[in-house]
Amino acid sequence: MPSTEPPAAPPTEPARHRRPADLPDRIRHYIDGSHVESIDGDTFDVLDPVTNQTYVRAAAGKKADVDAAVAAARRAFDEGPWPRMLPRARSRILHRVADIVESRDARLAELESFDSGLPITQALGQARRAAENFRFFADLVVAQADDAYKVPGRQINYVNRKPIGVAGLITPWNTPFMLESWKLGPALATGNTVVLKPAEFTPLSASLWAGIFEEAGLPTGVFNLVHGFGEAAGDALVTHPRVPLISFTGESSTGQMIFANAAPHLKGLSMELGGKSPAVVFADADLDAAIDATIFGVFSLNGERCTAGSRILVQRQVYDEFVERYAAQARRVVVGPPHEASTEVGALVHPEHYDKVMGYIEIGKTEGRLVAGGGRPEGFGTGNYVAPTVFADVAPDARIFQEEIFGPVVAITPFDTDDEALALANGVRYGLAAYVWTNDLRRAHSFSQAVEAGMVWLNSNNVRDLRTPFGGVKASGLGHEGGYRSIDFYTHQQAVHVTLGEGHNPTFGKARTPTVTDVAAVADE
Template sequence: MGGAMGEAVHQQGQGAGRPAATVPRQALHFIGGRFVPGKEGRFFTTLNPATNRPLAEVAEGSPDDVDAAVQAARRAFDEGPWPRMLPAERARYLERIADRIEARSEAIARVEVLDTGMPVSQARGQAARAAENFRFFARRIQDLGGHVWQVGDRFVNYVVHKPVGVAGLITPWNTPFMLATWKVAPCLAAGNTCVLKPAEWAPLSAHMLAEIVAEAGLPEGVFNVVHGFGEPAGASLVAHPAVNLISFTGETTTGKAIMANGAATLKRYSFELGGKSPVVIFADADLERAVDAAVFGVFSLNGERCTAGSRLLVEEPVYRDVVEAVARRAARIRIGDPADPRTELGPLIHPEHWRRVMGYVEAGRAEGAELLTGGRRPPGLPPELAGGNYLEATVFAGARPGTRVFQEEIFGPVVVATPFRTEDEAVRLANAVRYGLAAYVWTRDVGRAHRVGQAIDAGMVWLNSQNVRDLRTPFGGMKDSGIGREGGDYSFEFYCERQVIHVALGEHPIPRFGAG
């Protein structure tokens, strides 16, 4: 794989004395093993959310760019060695990618900070997780087995896993590098080829991933990147007849549009969509740990996480104590330069998203919820951050179930609290939204924990825990939170075809039509 990226420029962290991160002046497409500009020569600007100053120019993909990337991936799948390699051979490439991610982990984290506003202490964890994604799926593909059924002495029937073809991978802007690897690693491990379309608000770490893949020496066309907007780049990828799979993480409305757009070509889909996850706290819970988890779960990653516990449902006897404790903690969260390791809450991704989240803050006030803390730009920011997309950690009490702030995904540092009286009411409130991605239940009553956890309509439930991931388990949601599951061997149910081979062991009876 060859080619060169755009000339690099050093972008200093906002605060004095912060280590520099290297950002390309121009982030190009990566097609057929080479960095190339768009066929129409257009670029768009990506911004630093902490300052809203320009970071880099990014190639703007057109349908022709998407077609070139898909055709490169198609040739690599139909004619190249990648899908025909032994799983152990592909695994060695994935391990090389993991090695290079680890070697560049600090640079990846720093670029992610500049491009998304994620606090660097959290970005470092995401970079480490990205390397582990490749190592994990490199191991799993070598252990992947199929079922075997013996039918007496007549037949043996067995299942084999085969790669599907070309995958379109469309990733979000909240944890872009880690979530790209979450899709790319199992996709490539299974023997597919792919075209990655990163989110236009945070495209730079995808450029770094392409550099790493090039260094690892994958065959040309196995991994491709096309930057650009949902229209036309994303839509062209979804509708392309040579694309067999679409894995999308993002907003529910966009997921519905993607499914409709690709319907004519009968693609298979994996969708991880929106969430409005409840944190259910009973009076007998370890309240200190529950508050710790509730605060971390909604305000980490700047509140821009799909599994955020954004609805706090608390049993009435302890409701006021818990909500006020959450509000006190939220008011003390350290807001500032995301390049500073002491920062806990950075800026929102983009001015447009900041306005959207502020619209929900205003809606909460108008709907009669009680604003306990936050809801404004933090005062006292240094001059270099004054133009950034900052919002204080925000806590509303008394959110009624029918209101927008209770029902709709805000995707920012905003949590709403509602009391409940009984176990049944807690479950009704938890299920009273169209989403069903995650849920968190806090109680010392083991039986109740299991009852409530299983009664909540959510793809993932944590009992007495914050969001701690086990890569072997299925990740995904119910209702409007998605279709399908990825993670562990569940990823290969999506990225593989399962073919059954029927083997006759002897001469079983065959009807002889037309024999007379």
């Protein structure tokens, strides 16, 4: 018998939004083991991406706050135990950090999802990856072996690695907790002390590091945290004379400013910047796999990912089929509240970024054929929600082909030949990642070696061993991190030369004719 009950009303937007319990009443800096306000008392609003309402105020750091943090980090480096501990001792503490992160992964994911708008399932994966980053570098610093060379009968030359000092770490707002761990792990494992300046859009998860490190037993002053805006706190860190190296992840334009501002101080720089990565689909590719991977590659993490394959280049023989199937699948991607397990695309991080992405969508409507999305999804009247958007027939000089959008927006362009595909793939200022889909092994390797990208995936999507280098070319970055490249960046590599037995030194200033042996010794230097 059919029910006479009226159908349930769809949930209202407030009912579909979940605010975590026990949110802080204020987010403060963490300097020399204490949570402190800004010296001038200044704060800024932190917004919830679903409502765009202020949910907390954070301390707004300036030069004075950075000075205090750097002074604490420098004292800990010069006088504290951390740089002088054996690698195994530091490793034990970093493994405890990983244990704590793993034990709190659900809470970390809840806060990260709330603060950034990331879908909860993806935020959970990022929290677990943060723990893995600490485990990896804790193990690597113990297993590390350095070069040693023996000049027979004359010398032993070996490499001695030493921590550099205070590392300035500037991190972005997309997957903030995981990307903070990607820098904190190697910087601390190698014996440096740090000052972290997280993105102002997402300070919540960064504020959790202080308690984690205290519980793990990290000495006071080794980790310091200053919140604030890039032009104030970030620039003060970049230009501070007692911060010898800066690791930055963010926009290419910001990276250019950091490069210029750091140059007078001759700082070590590692910068992972923007991307406009191509995914190249040849006619012989497995289209099912290519479509699944390229959908995930641009719409996961709300499209706010530096390695997103946001330009899809498709060989003309399969172009129409690909576009039709891709658009249909993109329209089925689930947009929803970040806290819901079924959500695949949540809310963009901030109204400023939402406006930027929506502006590019309007530009795209004049530059390509809209086949999916194109605006705010139905049923979401508020919040920073964008429907997964697909443009086809996009010309290579279009802005949506050339410029980084950093949202759930993709441009699809046809090509005929391998040479044309390569020209299209390389025809932008960026060079972070590239994805190649083909069953022709020779083509796959030839194309991957010719494409201008720091990382290439062949018939795969963004699965990366932590031992491999991460970084880009052209406007996508300067330097590489990952594995031993991170160890290289965060350490001085000092060459030590030891003479075996009785040494022979060139002799100047004595009344005799130089010998062939003297000349050879000078030439060896």
